[in-house]
Amino acid sequence: MLRIRTPRTHRGKRELEKRAPKLVETEKKTLLLHGKKSNSVLNQVLTEIHILKKGDSIKYTRKNDNIRPFEAGGETNLEFFSQKTDCGLFVFASDSKKRPDNLVIGRFYDHHIYDMVEVGVENFKSLQSFQYDKKFAPKMGSKPLIAFLGEGFESNEELKHLKEVLLDLLRGEVVDKMNLAGVDRIYVCTAISANKVFLTHCGLRLKKSGTTVPKIELIEVGPSMDLVVRRHRLPNEGLRKEAMKTAPDRTKKKLKNVKGDAILGKIGKLYIPDQKVGDAALPYKAKGMKRERREAKKNKNVDEQSPKKQKVDSS
Numbered sequence: 001m002l003r004i005r006t007p008r009t010h011r012g013k014r015e016l017e018k019r020a021p022k023l024v025e026t027e028k029k030t031l032l033l034h035g036k037k038s039n040s041v042l043n044q045v046l047t048e049i050h051i052l053k054k055g056d057s058i059k060y061t062r063k064n065d066n067i068r069p070f071e072a073g074g075e076t077n078l079e080f081f082s083q084k085t086d087c088g089l090f091v092f093a094s095d096s097k098k099r100p101d102n103l104v105i106g107r108f109y110d111h112h113i114y115d116m117v118e119v120g121v122e123n124f125k126s127l128q129s130f131q132y133d134k135k136f137a138p139k140m141g142s143k144p145l146i147a148f149l150g151e152g153f154e155s156n157e158e159l160k161h162l163k164e165v166l167l168d169l170l171r172g173e174v175v176d177k178m179n180l181a182g183v184d185r186i187y188v189c190t191a192i193s194a195n196k197v198f199l200t201h202c203g204l205r206l207k208k209s210g211t212t213v214p215k216i217e218l219i220e221v222g223p224s225m226d227l228v229v230r231r232h233r234l235p236n237e238g239l240r241k242e243a244m245k246t247a248p249d250r251t252k253k254k255l256k257n258v259k260g261d262a263i264l265g266k267i268g269k270l271y272i273p274d275q276k277v278g279d280a281a282l283p284y285k286a287k288g289m290k291r292e293r294r295e296a297k298k299n300k301n302v303d304e305q306s307p308k309k310q311k312v313d314s315s
Contacts, residue, residue: 028087145187146171
């Protein structure tokens, strides 16, 4: 196991903060590794998943004897690799007589296994087996579309769980806006039966349609395979609530005394204090009043300066 070391530098603290659980998740990396036994089909599957997720996946080539998902104590090494590589997803390939061509796809939360889905690979076709015009080949690193066809993804619990895991595995980085010219590939998942899904990868060819929306043509570029659901494990309710926490929306400010109404729309209340009109100071003063006061004051000063007449006694 990794030793727990306290960071002594700011750089070390920043690295630990990057690996800590976040309310707003960053892009997830995928860990690809083998079990005790494998075969050429599983090796090709992991290699092509690594090609499709170039830059967002880490592939191990050595065999791992001690990793046994769905068994008590067999997941410790898997969680150790997650902590070492800082991966949020994993694809584990193994082959046995009981479960041939077996893939386990799962997710981590805080470097502990969150949930898992076990599928069997059938009718696998690699990238090299498809012939098409290479100028229509999708560019690596572009944002893919994902389509789920069939009512089984809404009604069957196993297929609903597989849909969630495949979305996390294939979607890549979450973005707010996309350029239509950059949309050049799509993953199509079709529910064939209650436990079987056909997965294929297609390129998109945009044609002129006479309108602003182009006509879309699908070109199968591979890989393609059938996924047969075998076992799956859901997270417990406490772990699910902790992992589903979302950051509060702080962009909207709360408006006081404002409420919404279905008919009248936005309704607000305004507080107006009592207006004392008599005590209010009037900023405007007529110039005529000022002139009269100046003239009255001037006349008063003249009267004070003039000598008073003395009264004469006639007696």
